[in-house]
Amino acid sequence: MDTAIRLDDLSVNFDDRFHLNRIDWTIELNQHWVITGTNGAGKSALAAVLAGVGEIEKGAITGLPKNIGLVSFEAQAELIAKERKKDDADIMDVISLGTPVHEMIFDHCQDTKLAQALVAKFGLSTLLDRAFRKLSTGETRKVMLIRALANQPDLLILDEPFDGLDVDTLAMLQAHLASIIDTTPMIMVLNRFDEMPDFITHIAYIENGRLELTVEKSDDHAFNELYQLLHLKTTDLSVPEADPAHKLPALDPSQPLVKLNQTTIQYGDTVIVDKLDWTIDRGQHWQLSGPNGSGKTGVLSLITGDHPQCYSNDIFVFGFQRGNGESIWQIKQFIGYVSTSLQWEYRVSTSCKNVIISGFYDSIGMYTKSTDNQKKIADQWLALLGMTNRADQPFNKLSYGDQRLLLIARAMVKHPPLLILDEPCLGLDDMNRQLVLALIEKICQGSETTVLYVNHHAEDQIKGIENHLGLKKLV
Incomplete structure (x- = not known):
């Protein structure tokens, strides 16, 4: 040659x-x-x-x-x-x-x-x-x-x-x-x-x-x-089972996970989201995409209960109608959430294994003694991620991409009915982006959790996510 x-x-x-x-x-x-x-x-x-x-x-x-x-x-x-x-x-x-x-x-x-x-x-x-x-x-x-x-x-x-x-x-x-x-x-x-x-x-x-x-x-x-x-x-490894001692309350199987009826987000005369109808059923994985300013984060906040306008809209989440007396924690216990801001907040010096276990307690860091079964489940997640040999390494010493993988595992240990991944590849290089997408694909294949994957680009698809909602910037 x-x-x-x-x-x-x-x-x-x-x-x-x-x-x-x-x-x-x-x-x-x-x-x-x-x-x-x-x-x-x-x-x-x-x-x-x-x-x-x-x-x-x-x-x-x-x-x-x-x-x-x-x-x-x-x-x-x-x-x-x-x-x-x-x-x-x-x-x-x-x-x-x-x-x-x-x-x-x-x-x-x-x-x-x-x-x-x-x-x-x-x-x-x-x-x-x-x-x-x-x-x-x-x-x-x-x-x-x-x-x-x-x-x-x-x-x-x-x-x-x-x-x-x-x-x-x-x-x-x-x-x-x-x-x-x-x-x-x-x-x-x-x-x-x-x-x-x-x-x-x-x-x-x-x-x-x-x-x-x-x-x-x-x-x-x-x-x-x-x-x-x-x-x-x-790998033939599947998504590890949840801890039977920490089961979430049962949801009404006849109800969708999320239902937004003619939902609007508006600040003064500026309309960000206009009369959105959207239903997310169990096992129906979704991709939510749109440019900056199209309202993606606002729609997520309506679902999680963090947006003040969730009470002025007709919204049902896990069978609860927002504004009818349910607490924000009643809603959030059914949601696993991963975002870049969470990664910024997760700065405590704890081991990779404890990061995953902290998902059982929705805490940043470990402040409760974990059970043997929780440790076993964390080990199974580390094996799935190919990180068994890093179980005791400090989380804050890992690469940005490995941290993101562990935070997704942390969000999944309770097998929440809804896993929201808000721009999970933001800030990642090509290799780490592929790693995160591979893990999301694995979750879509092998768990009862419904995945809501949020990103900018409709073409950035994941195998197993077949439903797409694209938001447009109105202003």
Whole structure:
């Protein structure tokens, strides 16, 4: 590879089955990348587009070398399908035996000696005369690896190259790849970080067809955050149960959580929110968006009871009609609330574990002795967050993003019927934003809590939140 490869604002269509969207990515000389992400995120698509797969709809790729080696399940399936088509020859009363392995390898390589050595190392010497399509899946995978390596590519693209390999073969392949890093740039698709070779220099994280993050592997802090993100995205751990000893009072299941009827927020002659009708039912996750001054915070304050005009409007919250004698604490016990201002207020020096436990008492800091079950639930939340090893670390020594994750867990320990996340990504960098969004997604998937996610941008969506209310600035 003689020059950097650049993907500039690239959008690609893969037969209408998948789209890559607005990809900006530069692969410099002497860099070796791993592409990672959740299942269906677009890892294989991003790797394949470098090999010429897909229809470019927008943008451009520049700097691609001509000699590219690609090993992937899709390319493997395509090769096997071509071989099976040779069975059609039986209409001419000819029995097709298919292409033998030696032809598949030696007719498609530049370095015959290297191919012979790899055949021996991969244990395929006794299979050279067998038809390619008669091989097992693992054996055809080995053939494709040998073909790609022996062709001395200027760029080597390996999609899950270690899947299905035994321990000895995996070690051999890792050693061979390490021996060619000075001459062959590599891009790998991997699901498992523990299989990442030492020579990898950079990691690309893709989500929903978009390249969300790129990280230098040598940046330990960024690398650990990405590891934590993948943990949140892929872990089988579910949202921990509530403490049965601290159950909230039962609500009337026939009533919506929130109902605003023709609600108006007005200061003098200035109308901020005009005759808003909005109903939030149980299990109906919502995104509330709008520009500054559109009334988002005011609407939240009406729901929580912190706005004086909640009594001059027709508002029902958890079955209570505002202004009919209920206390503000009767309402707030059913709400979990996270905002940037709460994070500013939470400045006490307490451990990460105690921050979560404080959610049982709606306190900032711990002033009550916690129970064994509360400690257990806090440990489960720390495990979900990938922060078990930081249980005793001081909260105020954590990164801004990790603090936000813990405050969301704190808001959730009681499993409130309504969790309000007011601009939860405000002030966060791309990595920490992804971490927070991943946790919100996990909560939407696995609890009885209804999520109200408040932000500026309607397009900043979270999987599982399917309802949207957009407010407009009236003045």
